[in-house]
Amino acid sequence: MVSAPEGIAGDLAEHAAQPPLALLRRWETSPRGLDEAEAERRQLAEAPPPARRRRRLSGTAAAPFVLVLAALGAVSALVGDLRGAALIGLLAVISGALRFGQERRTGRAAAELRALAGGTATVLRRAAAGGPSTPREVPAEQVVRGDLVVLHPGDVVPADLRLLASADLTVDQAVLTGESHPAGKHAAWTDPSGDRDAPADPFDDPRLCFAGTTVAGGTGTAVALATGAATYVGAAGRALPGAAPATTFDRGVRSLSWALAAVMLAAAPAALAVTGGLDGAPGGWPGALARALPLAVAVAVAATPEMLPLVVTALLVRGSAGLARRQVIVRRLPAVHNLGAMDTLCLDKTGTLTAERLSLDCHLDARGRPSAEVLRLARLNAHWSVELSGRLVGDAIDGALLEGADGDPTGPEGTAALPFDYARRRATVVLGGRLLVTKGAVEDVLARCALDAAERARLTALADRWAAGGVRLLAVATAERRLARALSAADERDLRFAGFVGFRDRLVPVAAPALADLARLGVRPVMVTGDHPLVARRICRDAGLPAARVVHGGELAALDDARIAALAAGGAAFARVGPAGKARIVRALRASGRTVGYLGDGVNDVPALRAADVGISVTGAAGPAREAAGVVLAHRDLRVLAEAVRTGRRTFAGTVRYLKIALTSNVGNVASMLAAAALLPFLPMLPLQVLVQNMCFDVAQLALVRDRVDEGDLAAPRTFDRRDLARFVACFGPIGAVFDLAAFGLFWLVLHVHGDVAGQALFHTGWFAENLLAMGVALLLLRGRGRGAPRPPWPVVAAAAALALTGLLVPFSPLAGLLGLRALPLAALPLLAAALAGYVLATLAARRLYQRAFGRWL
Numbered sequence: 001m002v003s004a005p006e007g008i009a010g011d012l013a014e015h016a017a018q019p020p021l022a023l024l025r026r027w028e029t030s031p032r033g034l035d036e037a038e039a040e041r042r043q044l045a046e047a048p049p050p051a052r053r054r055r056r057l058s059g060t061a062a063a064p065f066v067l068v069l070a071a072l073g074a075v076s077a078l079v080g081d082l083r084g085a086a087l088i089g090l091l092a093v094i095s096g097a098l099r100f101g102q103e104r105r106t107g108r109a110a111a112e113l114r115a116l117a118g119g120t121a122t123v124l125r126r127a128a129a130g131g132p133s134t135p136r137e138v139p140a141e142q143v144v145r146g147d148l149v150v151l152h153p154g155d156v157v158p159a160d161l162r163l164l165a166s167a168d169l170t171v172d173q174a175v176l177t178g179e180s181h182p183a184g185k186h187a188a189w190t191d192p193s194g195d196r197d198a199p200a201d202p203f204d205d206p207r208l209c210f211a212g213t214t215v216a217g218g219t220g221t222a223v224a225l226a227t228g229a230a231t232y233v234g235a236a237g238r239a240l241p242g243a244a245p246a247t248t249f250d251r252g253v254r255s256l257s258w259a260l261a262a263v264m265l266a267a268a269p270a271a272l273a274v275t276g277g278l279d280g281a282p283g284g285w286p287g288a289l290a291r292a293l294p295l296a297v298a299v300a301v302a303a304t305p306e307m308l309p310l311v312v313t314a315l316l317v318r319g320s321a322g323l324a325r326r327q328v329i330v331r332r333l334p335a336v337h338n339l340g341a342m343d344t345l346c347l348d349k350t351g352t353l354t355a356e357r358l359s360l361d362c363h364l365d366a367r368g369r370p371s372a373e374v375l376r377l378a379r380l381n382a383h384w385s386v387e388l389s390g391r392l393v394g395d396a397i398d399g400a401l402l403e404g405a406d407g408d409p410t411g412p413e414g415t416a417a418l419p420f421d422y423a424r425r426r427a428t429v430v431l432g433g434r435l436l437v438t439k440g441a442v443e444d445v446l447a448r449c450a451l452d453a454a455e456r457a458r459l460t461a462l463a464d465r466w467a468a469g470g471v472r473l474l475a476v477a478t479a480e481r482r483l484a485r486a487l488s489a490a491d492e493r494d495l496r497f498a499g500f501v502g503f504r505d506r507l508v509p510v511a512a513p514a515l516a517d518l519a520r521l522g523v524r525p526v527m528v529t530g531d532h533p534l535v536a537r538r539i540c541r542d543a544g545l546p547a548a549r550v551v552h553g554g555e556l557a558a559l560d561d562a563r564i565a566a567l568a569a570g571g572a573a574f575a576r577v578g579p580a581g582k583a584r585i586v587r588a589l590r591a592s593g594r595t596v597g598y599l600g601d602g603v604n605d606v607p608a609l610r611a612a613d614v615g616i617s618v619t620g621a622a623g624p625a626r627e628a629a630g631v632v633l634a635h636r637d638l639r640v641l642a643e644a645v646r647t648g649r650r651t652f653a654g655t656v657r658y659l660k661i662a663l664t665s666n667v668g669n670v671a672s673m674l675a676a677a678a679l680l681p682f683l684p685m686l687p688l689q690v691l692v693q694n695m696c697f698d699v700a701q702l703a704l705v706r707d708r709v710d711e712g713d714l715a716a717p718r719t720f721d722r723r724d725l726a727r728f729v730a731c732f733g734p735i736g737a738v739f740d741l742a743a744f745g746l747f748w749l750v751l752h753v754h755g756d757v758a759g760q761a762l763f764h765t766g767w768f769a770e771n772l773l774a775m776g777v778a779l780l781l782l783r784g785r786g787r788g789a790p791r792p793p794w795p796v797v798a799a800a801a802a803l804a805l806t807g808l809l810v811p812f813s814p815l816a817g818l819l820g821l822r823a824l825p826l827a828a829l830p831l832l833a834a835a836l837a838g839y840v841l842a843t844l845a846a847r848r849l850y851q852r853a854f855g856r857w858l
């Protein structure tokens with residue numbers, strides 16, 4: 001559960017306790033809302049300062065590598081090596097500039113992608129002070145304090161709100177409280193004991209709605225108390241709505257980062273331990289320590305794949321740009337990875353598997369005979385529930401009813417409405433102040449009709465027959481009633497059954513092949529629908545989906561997460577599931593270790609879209625559903641899903657490849673450096689040389705972002721596998737270390753480098769060159785499995801060549817003196833070639849063995 005600073009919780013409690021009118025006065029607003037000019041003024045006052053560039057610069061400056069360089073520079077200056085300190089400072093600037101540039105590029109691309117879709121909210125505003133107010137849809141971040149916000153099912157609450165009025169409002173607060181049942185919300189609260197103004201926990205206060213939660217049912221009007229960072233979640237430092245739950249990839253990278261931090265912490269003392277006892281260091285032990293400390297830090301840096309965040313973001317941006325070309329819009333970058341990791345895809349039915357539009361099929365009386373009167377009642381219900389709820393358009397059912405009608409349906413004017421909501425599964429209007437007309441799910445409406453058991457059973461059987469044939473029936477019922485007060489769900493009782501309206505929900509032709517493609521990629525589809533179990537079974541059959549059993553939403557409460565996951569794994573479909581139930585199924589599957597996608601287009605899908613590892617929606621879907629999704633399909637063509645999954649896997653494989661190459665090289669390097677430090681009577685490499693070489697490798701590895709992936713590595717869902725990574729590094733890391741050490745041995749024996757400073761510089765140079773050449777080779781050989789794998793693209797070849805050339809040419813350049821390097825004698829070249837040839841042959845052999853033993857490369 002999210003907890004926020006005391007002050008915020010206290011403020012909210014105080015606001016909640018105030019009478020609505022006093023509250024409106026205090027916020028200088030009115031029951032008709034703010035006028036546009038005032039809203040704009042407040043928006044300017046509340047907007048965060050435009051300090052983004054400065055923040056990015058300071059973020060770059062605080063990057064671990066830059067920080068370590070700064071620390072090293074300081075240590076060098078302290079031990080009197082001013083030239084070294086200046087050079088390290090220069091290195092810090094170059095590294096920071098590279099990082100800043102790359103981040104700016106990827107950041108811009110990511111922002112462009114994000115801007116493709118954003119959250120909206122409905123507010124009541126007036127064009128001018130004193131004028132009438134109208135509901136207006138505005139971007140969620142433009143809601144200001146004092147705005148009157150109108151809530152409908154599926155809306156993501158845009159700010160912390162105090163309710164002024166509501167009708168059967170329920171809010172899913174799971175993102176904040178973990179509570180899976182929606183909480184009832186209404187404008188009043190009284191403490192039974194009369195002691196307190198507000199419940200102890202603000203989330204229990206029915207008068208308050210919190211930014212980031214989702215409206216599950218009913219409607220409401222509320223005043224905004226806090227927006228943006230000032231909201232309860234904002235102040236708690238929590239990512240605001242849309243914040244997808246941590247995915248397996250996030251968790252994997254996080255645990256890897258911890259492991260690497262531990263390696264860094266261990267590498268520094270290890271380097272100290274092996275170099276601390278250097279013989280003959282001037283100044284005795286403290287002098288040796290002062291010389292060894294920078295190396296220890298440099299070794300720790302060399303052990304870390306510091307480009308990881310950059311490579312991950314660049315790969316994600318590249319993946320999403322590729323998807324955008326295929327009309328798949330990625331709204332949240334990590335969703336790309338999650339598409340690749342997804343092994344279960346829950347889908348609702350209407351508008352995803354079946355056509356976006358329903359068509360009216362029949363209108364029947366209680367005997368099953370065509371009835372124009374039933375159609376007229378259903379249309380009046382649809383017309384007035386859309387009109388009186390302030391919504392511009394109805395859902396698919398209302399749309400289908402109104403579509404065929406010639407103008408407004410004839411009949412008395414609607415005077416009150418209780419619009420459709422997913423928990424009640426029905427909609428009710430009052431016509432002419434006394435005729436109540438309800439339409440909705442057959443079993444829900446029949447349960448509220450005054451019928452004897454036999455008649456109810458007969459009507460249920462009649463509806464089931466139609467449902468089994470693929471027709472969705474809704475029941476229509478009426479009642480004569482004078483309402484002295486506002487209409488509420490309690491009035492939907494003792495109804496007189498009028499008849500049925502039926503709709504045809506056609507499976508889109510591409511649904512079955514698209515789902516088959518996904519199944520071949522190891523993604524199990526699970527249907528989760530609000531519709532009737534028999535309709536669900538029928539559609540599953542037509543779409544080739546498993547429906548070994550259809551679990552009714554009503555059963556969910558009695559099932560624990562493990563059982564729900566087991567049912568889904570056993571091929572069950574879920575029917576008559578409301579928004580909270582859909583989210584519950586997604587959470588249960590995630591809790592069982594699955595990576596879950598959710599594909600839906602209705603407001604009833606919003607909680608599930610947000611609970612999933614990756615929420616997928618379609619353009620033309622309800623606004624809140626699009627906003628809740630991480631991925632939006634620009635065309636309702638499910639066939640692109642398989643390609644999106646493959647792109648996700650490619651992106652993921654790219655990240656894994658980077659990690660494998662970087663860690664293998666780093667581990668081999670650090671191991672050989674520590675071993676050499678223990679064996680040699682002098683530092684095997686100067687800290688600055690370690691850092692320069694490390695930076696060259698870092699930059700070269702950015703080319704991997706452009707690399708291709710073997711399609712064979714994309715066949716199954718991928719999650720972060722630390723064991724696989726460790727195995728790879730354990731197989732290939734030591735090869736690098738062994739050949740590094742072999743090279744030292746050769747230099748030692750053949751170049752006679754021992755002893756004097758000039759000899760040491762020669763040794764350092766030999767190693768510098770050998771290391772960079774080996775890194776170039778690693779980049780080319782470890783990127784793929786060899787025969788049959790895609791050839792390296794030119795940026796990777798160029799990066800490998802640049803590494804090799806840097807190693808060979810820098811010792812002959814003016815930079816050599818600055819870095820403490822010397823021109824290598826010609827005799828060194830055959831040694832380098834021999835060490836390198838050995839490394840190449842050993843790696844090729846190991847690659848074949850690895851391939852045979854483990855099959856998968858990335």
Ligand SMILES: Nc1ncnc2c1ncn2[C@@H]1O[C@H](COP(=O)(O)OP(=O)(O)OP(=O)(O)O)[C@@H](O)[C@H]1O
Nearest residue numbers: 348349350397420425426427439440441529530531
């Ligand atoms: N506008 C409406 N008025 C009255 N009843 C409705 C309306 N829309 C839907 N219903 C009833 O409520 C049920 C649940 O609707 P819901 O939208 O949750 O699911 P669905 O559209 O049937 O399927 P899916 O979850 O696959 O989109 C419907 O099957 C229908 O019986």
